[in-house]
Amino acid sequence: MTKRPLDLDAVEAFIRIVELGSFTLAAEAMRTTQAAVSLKLKRLEERLDCRLVERTPRSVQLSAQGAAFFDHARELLEVHRRALAVFAGARQRLTIGISDHVAGPELPALIARMNAQDPQLLIEIRIGSSGDLLQSYDRRELDTVIVRLHAGRSDGELLTEEKFGWFAAPSWQHRAHESLPLATMAEPCGVRAMAGQLLDAAGVPWTEIFVGGGVAAVAAAVMAGLGVAALAPRMLPFGAIDVGPKLGLPDLPRLPVLLHSRVKDNRSHDALAALSAAFRSVVRG
CATH class of the missing domain: 1.10.10.10 (Winged helix-like DNA-binding domain superfamily/Winged helix DNA-binding domain)
Incomplete structure (x- = not known):
């Protein structure tokens, strides 16, 4: 049978x-x-x-x-x-903006997974700061954005929350009586602003020793021993250490990842559901 x-x-x-x-x-x-x-x-x-x-x-x-x-x-x-x-018409287009502080090293694999799920969906990705991406979204230049919480906004769907720490290279040592050297992204990065506010409130003197164009550049500066950065653990190569407790730095909150989207069609919605679940998986892991 x-x-x-x-x-x-x-x-x-x-x-x-x-x-x-x-x-x-x-x-x-x-x-x-x-x-x-x-x-x-x-x-x-x-x-x-x-x-x-x-x-x-x-x-x-x-x-x-x-x-x-x-x-x-x-x-x-x-x-x-x-x-x-073979029987489908023209490829449908979906434009997604993803915050550099959210994208992470897993992004290529996640996008490849989305493409494999629906080859007829043309996915365009833009990486930038949460503030810039939200402005583009409000101007309807992007269909969807996945960003960190942005001051002054209460909209968006919470995807997950991610732990942050004050990371440095294993060999890095803080010199006594010197300002804390920070590696940061350029304005208008919300994580940069939050880190500075927390340090100021705790009375910790600090100075920007490196201002990079993206999280990968900041992580490289950290691993080169230039200073400390407020980052999620998954953004850094294996071996980076959280020096916050040792230096008495203020605790960093778990930062939310939010989805803002106006897509209505099932094809785009299915792709975003898959991407959202994948982000939850990598952040949780």
């Missing part, structure tokens, strides 16, 4: 669970419920007569059979999407 074909929605659920490491985030990316994602995976496992993932309270890991099936599953979905693209 011929077995029934694989359910492509169930295959996609399996891929999302593995890529995002969470049933909850997979459900968000697929715009459905966690229970529905769990049911899809259960039916796929029953169809294949094997366990694809091992669940624990804190993580989701591939089983041996799941690891063997994973690449084939992604190839199956890609072939399906290419087949549908």
Whole structure:
């Protein structure tokens, strides 16, 4: 007796669970419920007569059979999407602005994942400061922006909150009786303004020793031993240390990541749901 074909929605659920490491985030990316994602995976496992993932309270890991099936599953979905693209019309355009303090080293992989999900969606990315991107969004130059909280605004959907610290290179030493040397982004960076305000309130003298055009440049200055920067841990190479407690620097709050979007169509909305879930995954990780 011929077995029934694989359910492509169930295959996609399996891929999302593995890529995002969470049933909850997979459900968000697929715009459905966690229970529905769990049911899809259960039916796929029953169809294949094997366990694809091992669940624990804190993580989701591939089983041996799941690891063997994973690449084939992604190839199956890609072939399906290419087949549908033959009958699609002109590519739809989605312009996204992402704050440099949010983008991080994971961004290329996240955008590649979005492109693979829907090849007919033309995604354009602009990186900049939260303030500049919000101005472009208000002028309707961007469909969506993913930014840090900006003073004077209370709109936007909260995606996640991210821990920040005062990071320096392992070999860096603060010279007594000297102002704290800071590596920062240029104005109008909100993180730069927050860091300065907190240091001033705590009575910590500081001076900007490096002003970079982006987070990658600031991180490079930190690892070169020029000074200290207020950054999220994922923005720095392995080995950077949080010197805040040692130097008695003020605690940095967890900073929110907000989504502002005006897209209405399902295609763009699905892509943004996947991107939002992916950001939650990397920040949580």
